[in-house]
Amino acid sequence: SVSHEGDVTIVELQGKLNFENQQDLRSHLTDLLLAGRPVVVDMNDLDFIGSSGVTNFIQTIREVSQEVGATPRFCNVSREFRKIMQAFRIDQEMIHDTRADATAGFFRAGTHERN
16 A cells, blocks of 8 residues: 655555565556655565565565666565565665654755655
């Protein structure tokens, strides 16, 4: 699901993250980031992450970030998935414990910061 907190768009991943739903996630993130919106991906409600889902998720994040020139921030990432993101060299400054921390990360000294 998608919600908004001020200028930040929150994408809440729910249920399963697997190969079958990667294309929808990719197109959704691309559209949001191309529109210039800061995006936080909240992983709190993920129940299952398949091995193909992990690989495709990381690939999706990398490719979308390169295409658009902006990277979403992540919150409520499980310890196991955080280790995987570290192994794939996802910038650790983009991973936050809470949604509030991730949202606040876009704003420094009152300016909007795109990463």
